[in-house]
Each structure stands twice: as C-alpha cells, then as structure tokens.
Amino acid sequence: MLSRRALLVTGGASILVLGGGYASLSAMSNIAPAREPWRQATRGFGDVRFNAAAYAILAPSPHNLQPWMIQMEGEDSLTLFCDLTRRLPETDPPDRQTTIGLGAFLELLRQAAAEQGHRLEITPFPDGEPGDRLDERPIAHVRFIEDDSTERDLLFGHALRRRTARLKFDPGRPVPSDRLAALMKISTARPGLDTIRVDGSSETGMVSWLKDICKRAWEIELRKPETCHESSYLTRIGAKQINANPDGIFLAGQMMEVYRMSGMLTQENMDTIGSPAWEATLSMYNGLIDSAPTFVWFSTPGNSRTEQLDSGAVWIRLQLAASAVGVGFQPLSQVLEEYSEMAGPFAEIHKRFGVSLPGRVQGLFRLGYAGGQGPAPRWPLESRIIT
Numbered sequence: 001m002l003s004r005r006a007l008l009v010t011g012g013a014s015i016l017v018l019g020g021g022y023a024s025l026s027a028m029s030n031i032a033p034a035r036e037p038w039r040q041a042t043r044g045f046g047d048v049r050f051n052a053a054a055y056a057i058l059a060p061s062p063h064n065l066q067p068w069m070i071q072m073e074g075e076d077s078l079t080l081f082c083d084l085t086r087r088l089p090e091t092d093p094p095d096r097q098t099t100i101g102l103g104a105f106l107e108l109l110r111q112a113a114a115e116q117g118h119r120l121e122i123t124p125f126p127d128g129e130p131g132d133r134l135d136e137r138p139i140a141h142v143r144f145i146e147d148d149s150t151e152r153d154l155l156f157g158h159a160l161r162r163r164t165a166r167l168k169f170d171p172g173r174p175v176p177s178d179r180l181a182a183l184m185k186i187s188t189a190r191p192g193l194d195t196i197r198v199d200g201s202s203e204t205g206m207v208s209w210l211k212d213i214c215k216r217a218w219e220i221e222l223r224k225p226e227t228c229h230e231s232s233y234l235t236r237i238g239a240k241q242i243n244a245n246p247d248g249i250f251l252a253g254q255m256m257e258v259y260r261m262s263g264m265l266t267q268e269n270m271d272t273i274g275s276p277a278w279e280a281t282l283s284m285y286n287g288l289i290d291s292a293p294t295f296v297w298f299s300t301p302g303n304s305r306t307e308q309l310d311s312g313a314v315w316i317r318l319q320l321a322a323s324a325v326g327v328g329f330q331p332l333s334q335v336l337e338e339y340s341e342m343a344g345p346f347a348e349i350h351k352r353f354g355v356s357l358p359g360r361v362q363g364l365f366r367l368g369y370a371g372g373q374g375p376a377p378r379w380p381l382e383s384r385i386i387t
C-alpha cells in the first residue's frame with residue numbers, strides 16, 4: 001500500500017522508497033520489452049514470409065488480443081488460423097471484430113510482401129466460411145509469388161507509425177474536408193474493396209449525435225457485468241503486467257505504477273461497478289469521445305466472413321492513411337456490438353446511417369489532432385508461429 005511507502009519527488013524525478021530499497025519510477029514503468037516486436041519488424045528474417053509476418057503482427061486487433069496464428073507450409077505458403085482462446089465472447093459474441101483484426105493482419109502482410117517484390121495469392125476460408133462463431137478451420141491460405149511487377153503500396157511506409165489514439169483531440173480542429181475525402185478514398189483504393197461504403201462527417205449536428213450515442217453505448221458496456229468483467233481482466237496495469245502479457249488494454253506510465261502500487265487501480269476495482277476505478281474508466285473514455293471533432297464509418301452490403309476480412313483491410317488502410325497525414329484515429333466499437341443490451345443503439349445507428357441488415361456498419365472512428373504516442377505492446381513473432 002502507498003501508505004507504507006513514501007513517494008518522493010526530487011528535482012522532477014519520482015522515486016519510490018520500497019521497504020528501504022529505491023526504484024526509479026521511470027525504470028519501473030519501462031515497457032520497452034513489450035514494444036520490441038516493433039523494432040524486430042525491420043530486422044529481416046531471411047524468408048519473405050517471416051519478414052512480412054513480422055509486420056503483420058503489428059496490425060490492430062480488438063483489445064489487442066492478436067488472435068493470429070501462422071503455420072508455414074512448403075517453401076512459399078502459409079496458413080492463417082485464429083487462436084480461438086483470443087476472442088471476446090462477451091463484447092464480440094459473433095467474433096466479427098476478431099475477424100476484422102485478422103483481415104487487417106492479411107492486408108499488412110500483403111503490403112509488406114509487396115515491399116519485397118512478392119504478390120500474395122490469398123484464399124479466404126479455404127475449408128469453408130465459419131458460421132455463428134469462428135472455428136478451427138483456417139482463416140486464409142496465402143501463397144507468396146515473386147513478381148517484379150508487384151506494385152508497392154505507399155501506405156506501408158506508415159506501418160511503424162500507426163497508432164490507435166488514446167488521447168484527447170483538439171475539439172476545435174476538425175479534419176479538413178478535402179483531407180477527409182482523400183483518406184476515405186484511399187481506404188478502398190485496392191481491388192476487391194469497392195463494395196465497401198466509407199462515410200465521414202465533421203458537421204456539428206452529426207458529430208454531437210455520434211458523441212451522444214457512443215457515450216450511451218460505452219456506459220451500457222461498462223454497466224453490464226459480463227462485458228465489464230471481460231475488459232477489466234484484459235487490462236494490464238503497469239510495466240510488470242504489460243511486459244509479462246504484451247496484449248490487452250495497457251495502462252502504462254509513472255502514474256499508473258503509483259495507482260497500481262497504492263491499490264487504487266486493480267482489475268478487481270475496475271470490475272466493481274460504481275467504484276472510483278470504474279468511474280474513472282467511464283469518464284476517461286467519455287472524455288476521449290467528447291473531444292472528437294470528426295467521425296468516419298464504413299459499411300458492407302452484407303456481413304459475410306469474407307466481408308469482415310475485407311473490412312479489416314479498409315480499417316488499416318484508413319488508419320495508415322490517417323497516420324501519413326498526422327491525423328489521430330480511434331475506433332469506438334461499442335455501439336456496433338451484437339448483444340441484447342446494445343440492440344437499441346445498434347439499431348439507431350444503422351438506421352441513421354441508412355444501412356439495413358444484413359448490411360453492417362463494420363467500423364466507427366473518431367478522428368482529430370493530438371500529440372504523439374508510443375506503440376502498443378505485441379507478442380513476439382515466434383510466439384505466433386505454429387511449429
């Protein structure tokens with residue numbers, strides 16, 4: 001408990017006195033090991049498939065669960081599987097968001113391979129599309145074909161700078177409309193993505209309506225014991241937890257170390273509806289939503305598994321394009337989630353966006369301008385390879 005420890009602030013550097021021992025807070029909060037895969041990606045592994053996969057594991061995924069597992073085959077192929085233990089049964093009952101993450105992985109794999117003069121032949125769901133939930137069958141079979149005429153994707157140049165923004169944006173600085181139009185256009189500018197409709201708005205009425213529905217949805221998610229529990233126990237608080245499990249929702253930095261050591265911030269507290277830690281979680285995310293000057297969303301005509309994979313490609317293309325021009329990007333997925341308590345807001349947003357089922361709004365994002373941020377943790381490539 002913090003009461004048994006003195007917190008000294010000396011010349012700007014915080015030092016915790018722990019039972020007579022000293023530990024600098026900055027050393028204690030170091031999460032460099034969890035970020036190592038971002039450095040490793042540039043290393044080169046002597047095989048185009050590993051080289052490309054080292055970038056693909058940097059793709060976004062729901063709660064950063066990194067559900068991808070890769071099996072290398074022969075000299076030129078790999079099969080992508082979903083690690084079925086890395087899904088979110090409460091917040092993502094049909095595994096739709098998990099599948100989108102796997103689609104983002106495939107798009108980054110494609111871009112990284114193109115960078116090395118290889119074209120990918122991707123066969124989605126070679127043993128058939130899964131039904132209500134993903135299953136053990138492969139997500140995709142991928143063949144790498146050396147081809148000098150393969151066009152490089154300029155978005156790839158931003159792969160190492162892509163971040164999911166967890167900072168407040170300047171609410172008075174919307175993304176200029178010509179820039180927004182360019183971002184939306186580039187997100188589907190790849191063969192196979194032309195049926196996906198991308199929209200966006202900085203118009204005051206639409207933005208305030210979206211903020212309101214996103215905050216309502218967030219509160220529904222946080223007040224439902226099962227969904228709150230799922231996210232609370234996937235939160236890694238402080239460097240020790242983050243480096244041991246480089247996935248989930250990460251809370252890093254010196255203040256987080258202090259909160260964790262004081263017992264103010266624990267998974268149990270976050271999971272206790274109405275507790276100070278729970279209230280802080282609610283208002284922190286509401287603050288992010290409230291700072292949004294611009295929103296973007298996209299929808300598919302149906303909701304097949306292949307459309308979900310394609311949605312992952314549009315998702316990361318949009319995010320890479322935003323990174324390229326210094327625009328911050330954060331998904332706000334709660335209102336799109338498929339459980340009964342969310343049915344009202346889910347129906348409202350689909351109606352407002354003119355999307356009727358089986359069509360689906362697959363992604364909703366706030367965009368804006370904020371400061372920089374470090375990369376999120378990742379499991380190393382070798383842990384994602386099936387041997």
Ligand SMILES: Cc1cc2nc3c(=O)[nH]c(=O)nc-3n(C[C@H](O)[C@H](O)[C@H](O)COP(=O)(O)O)c2cc1C
Pocket residue numbers: 058059060061062063064096097098100101104162163164165248249330331332333334375376
């Ligand atoms: C399908 C999907 C849904 C997501 N939903 C949210 C969300 O609602 N809120 C949020 O802050 N991040 C969301 N994320 C972002 C992930 O949390 C993020 O990708 C992960 O933590 C890794 O961080 P990075 O994108 O900065 O590498 C989502 C990502 C995906 C692929």
